[in-house]
Amino acid sequence: MVDVRKPEDMLRAASLRVTRPRLAVLEAVRAHPHADADTIIGVVRDVLGSVSKQAVYDVLSALADAGLVHRIEPSGSPARFEARVGDNHHHVVCRSCGDIADVDCAVGEAPCLHASNDHGFTIDEAEVIYWGTCPACTAKKTLETQNT
Template identity: 50%
Template structure:
């Protein structure tokens, strides 16, 4: 098995059974080095700084292939303007989403087992993953509500 933390982008792409291309390498590197959860616009802009021209459609196609190959994870919280993406580290984490600014923050699962939660009835399914989205308001937005002169900006 390929180590997702030490392998190069091309090694990860090859190990997923995909052909290595410049756009695929650029998109994977953007996601591997991102500290947040970028959308397609942000991924495209960052990929262009790495390789020059790349179309939005190519980035969409790369992300779809990466999702099928389990290299990236799509996060699409209800009410978001755009889906967000992250490199799939298989580290069993969930997400906090601010209702005001839509900031997304990783939060570790409360248990060590995968999945960390089990449904009361499996209906014959072999459960592999539990996705949890915690909704609330981040400290910056709460502070801005208390002091309107410190208004938060919406990034979505």
């Protein structure tokens, strides 16, 4: 679930200093779920003016380490970031356009999947990425097929 606390309170609760870049990045992630770093950099620059890419990457890393944002890493795609943390959900990714949507876990608590062989690990989470084609890309492909 997305944390409804004020960004300042979220940072303080995570023992992070409240800075303009951290606030801007956190608010950008909250406003643009599943955005990649370049999108977040653009939004942050619109708010703050000049800010380096590295500064935004550093803030994203600190926020992810603190559990305030979640980093999603679909294979073959740039990392994406979301503010929905603290619940057990998965993602579906469009193979055509890269759009990502949340998929609630059927069980609701982690881990919702159990490995057939855990190799001695204590498993506390299962992260699933479903792949497919989004409705917009499916409709576009259908239209292209009909027009040929």
